[in-house]
Amino acid sequence: MGIQVRRRAEARWTGPVPTGVGHIRTASKALDSDYSLRSRESDDAPLNTNPEELIGAGLAGCFAMSVANLLEQDGYQDVQVNANSVVRLEETDAGYRITEIALSVTGTADALTDDDFARITDQAKRACPVSLALAGTTITLAQTKVVS
CATH class of the missing domain: 3.30.300.20 (K homology (KH) domain)
Structure with missing residues (x-):
């Protein structure tokens, strides 16, 4: 069989969803970012992803x-x-x-x-x-x- 890999990431959430914030990170450290409901619903959430x-x-x-x-x-x-x-x-x-x-x-x-x-x-x-x-x-x- 060919290549078989596993890629890992983790996410953490703190607080109530409407006002809380999460943090997401990949094992490779290529992504290490906050995320939030605000970033999901609006384009004005600086430095947050979703x-x-x-x-x-x-x-x-x-x-x-x-x-x-x-x-x-x-x-x-x-x-x-x-x-x-x-x-x-x-x-x-x-x-x-x-x-x-x-x-x-x-x-x-x-x-x-x-x-x-x-x-x-x-x-x-x-x-x-x-x-x-x-x-x-x-x-x-x-x-x-x-x-x-």
Whole structure:
């Protein structure tokens, strides 16, 4: 069997949810940040993150890496991929739900065609481990190829 890894993170919460604060940290120490309900509901919570932002970052990072890998496997050189995500959190009758994640991706590579880029980004959406983990959420994809 291939690679098998475990990635660790921890979170701590203090106080009532509306006014409290949490702290989240990854074992790699790449992330060591506060999070709060305020950061979830508003853009004016300085230096705080929220779970939805972290999910979006994870998806964008995984997706960009997957697209780059597939482009390189197809023989493209000088590959650069940028992915952005917008995570939509909605209050529903069943409670808060992540109802959609909109991905947008741009890429450059020598001799890359629009058709090949569309095929590869679609393939990446079906293969990215984070996309697969989020299978219960609608993930839309907007593709833009930029030729250098």
